[in-house]
Amino acid sequence: xxxxxxxxxxxxxxxxxxxxxxxxxxxxxxxxxxxxxxxxxxxxxxxxxxxxxxxxxxxxxxxxxxxxxxxxxxxxxxxxxxxxxxxxxxxxxxxxxxxxxxxxxxxxxx
Amino acid sequence: xxxxxxxxxxxxxxxxxxxxxxxxxxxxxxxxxxxxxxxxxxxxxxxxxxxxxxxxxxxxxxxxxxxxxxxxxxxxxxxxxxxxxxxxxxxxxxxxxxxxxxxxxxxxxxxxxxxxx
Numbered sequence: 001x002x003x004x005x006x007x008x009x010x011x012x013x014x015x016x017x018x019x020x021x022x023x024x025x026x027x028x029x030x031x032x033x034x035x036x037x038x039x040x041x042x043x044x045x046x047x048x049x050x051x052x053x054x055x056x057x058x059x060x061x062x063x064x065x066x067x068x069x070x071x072x073x074x075x076x077x078x079x080x081x082x083x084x085x086x087x088x089x090x091x092x093x094x095x096x097x098x099x100x101x102x103x104x105x106x107x108x109x110x
Numbered sequence: 111x112x113x114x115x116x117x118x119x120x121x122x123x124x125x126x127x128x129x130x131x132x133x134x135x136x137x138x139x140x141x142x143x144x145x146x147x148x149x150x151x152x153x154x155x156x157x158x159x160x161x162x163x164x165x166x167x168x169x170x171x172x173x174x175x176x177x178x179x180x181x182x183x184x185x186x187x188x189x190x191x192x193x194x195x196x197x198x199x200x201x202x203x204x205x206x207x208x209x210x211x212x213x214x215x216x217x218x219x220x221x222x223x224x225x226x227x
Contacts, residue, residue, distance in 0.1 A: 004152070034216060043116075043201055044153070044218040089152055091216075097143070097166055098203075098216060100152035 002027040004092050006101035013080055014109050021075040021104045023090035032093040033066045033073045037086045038103070044089065048075070080108045112136040114219035116202050122225045128190035131222045133202030135184070141165075141207025143216070144177055144187050147199040159185065160207060192226045199223050 003026045013019055023033070031052045036044040048057045048064040050073070056065040063076040073090055087105050091098040115134040123129045135142050140161050145153035156175065158166040162182040170177065174193070179185040189196055201221045206214040 032215075036218070041199075041223065043220040044203075046215060046217060049215045093216075097155050097158055100145075100154070102150075102152045 002030070002092055002094055002099045004090060004099050004101040006088075006090060006104050008104060009102065010105040010107075012107045012109065015080060015082060017080050017108075018076070018078050019080055019106075021077070021088050021090075021106070023073040023075070023101055025071045025073075025092045025099075027092075027094070028068045028071055030068065030092040030094055033064070034091045034093060034098070035062075035064050035073075035075050036089045036091065038089060039086050047088075077106075080106075082108045082110045084108050112217075114202055114204050114217050116200075116219035116222055118222055119220060120223045120225075122227060123192050125194055125226050126191040128188065129192050129224065130186055130188045131200050131202075131224075133185045133187070133219060135202070135204030136217055139204035139206055139217075140182075141205045142179055142185050143203040143205075144185070145201040145203065147201055147221075149198070153201055156187070189224075192224075194226050197224055197226045 005024045007022045034049045035047040038044050050057050050066040061078040066073045085107050087103040089103045091100045117132050142159045144156045147153040156170045157177045159179045177187045199221045203216045203218040205216045
């Protein structure tokens with residue numbers, strides 16, 4: 001059974017710092033890994049999708065990598081801003097469904 | 111830009127009452143998901159449709175929850191009777207998804223926040 005773990009559970013950093021969020025999964029038989037952002041009381045916004053044939057994806061200040069052999073994915077945020085404050089969720093995409101981690105709550109201090 | 115539409119955004123109901131949520135996926139998306147997210151936790155899959163067929167409802171409490179996608183487009187999730195523990199965010203998502211193949215990127219709606227009192 002696929003399990004997804006995110007570390008740390010919460011993170012508070014000063015504005016401008018580069019930071020890394022971690023996601024680990026138990027079953028390497030995943031096809032894709034997707035990172036989402038969730039603001040309080042809102043739905044999920046897709047940030048990056050890494051397909052199984054890829055090792056990383058970049059969008060602006062965000063970079064996500066995937067290492068299926070070790071069961072890990074990381075989300076790198078460069079030059080963090082207060083507007084980046086949110087919960088970040090990763091999800092492993094199996095044959096038919098997504099399994100989510102519990103998220104990392106990020107707070108970027110001005 | 112195409113979006114997944116959900117309604118209502120917020121719902122307060124008394125326990126033992128019936129409640130229903132509606133979802134309209136992005137046009138052309140064959141796969142539709144209903145997730146439940148309890149505060150502070152990650153979303154948990156309740157039911158997944160491929161077109162009008164249920165692919166996975168193993169985590170759906172079938173004694174009180176039901177879901178349908180009659181024409182393979184929009185979907186309704188119903189709870190009857192509602193219990194206090196059902197208070198959560200109910201999220202709908204859709205993806206292109208092809209049976210037997212890796213699913214594609216998922217897009218989520220804004221969710222319905224349910225409070226049972």
